[in-house]
Amino acid sequence: MTNKLPRLDRSIVLVGLMGAGKSTMGKRLARRLGMDFVDSDDEIEVAARHKISEIFDRFGEAGFRDGERRVIARLVGGAPRVVATGGGAFLNEQTRALLLEHCIVIWLDADVETLARRVARSDHRPLLRGKDAAAVLRELAIARNPYYAEAHLHIKSHSLPQEQTVDRIVEALAGWRGTS
Template identity: 60%
Template sequence: MSAHKTYTAGFKVDRPIVLIGLMGSGKSSLGRRLAVRLGLPFFDADHEIEAAAGRTISEIFEKFGEAHFRDGERRVIARLIDGEPKVIATGGGAFMNEETRALILDKAIAVWLDADIDTLVERVGRRDHRPLLKNRDPRTVLSELAAVRNPIYAEAPVRVPSRAQPHEASVDAIMEALANAQR
């Protein structure tokens, strides 16, 4: 694969594209589709962390705590960002770590998938694997997280609303936002 590609949407990809946002914003599902559209490899940072640790995210949180998880997450994201263009989906809290955020902003194209609370609650209700939601009300947790995280996510140079719409329409919106960011 060449070091960079030019796409029909009119933008060049010469470094990784990193999707950030709250849980349920579509980072993994849209990231996979975006990677296919761009002809790039896709990596889900959470899956890479689980593979490196030999444990699930929930097990890491339970056994070692969030601080240990965030340290491993930072190292995995640093490894993923170093190298060829690709699409990377991060966990919702990854961009909150100052070192991780600086690395992403310096060496990648950060794309914030910004979804409203109702959309997020509907999406996260489909599965029960999220440690931060364990035994808690999703709407309350997501509202609290949005209040703290959204101002930090806003540091991303590209923001795309993540709406309740077909995946391909969302990928189109990301492609358009990437093209506009390079103009």
């Protein structure tokens, strides 16, 4: 691993399917880089004064995605930070364009079996309620991976120790040569 930490003038945004490690890796990455961390799902809940599952129940996925788009635009409009997004955020054309233009977008990618194992640990994911997680994640991967592939950087998030994945992210950032 490189010892030189990159100096960043823009936010780093983590995208990928649920269970890819966006929040977990995002917190560790932010600490490593000396940046603030924010989870867009947490910020959506604060702004809406409701849990994400309640927003889905009351307003549907379309209502949730509209709020998500507005919150993410606010989050990346300030000082550079590490932002973990919800799994579907990058599918929105406006959100994707904003993030690709103003941030460094990193796709955390893992195989469906790893993702299913990770999401089995929690029960707060509206898209998985009462369904086979692996089957849902397989369908989501088919639909969403082409969008995630537009990210500036692609990092495999397998069952490595978390610090090794963060090492890979830092190395990729150190070598990133995007344009402002």
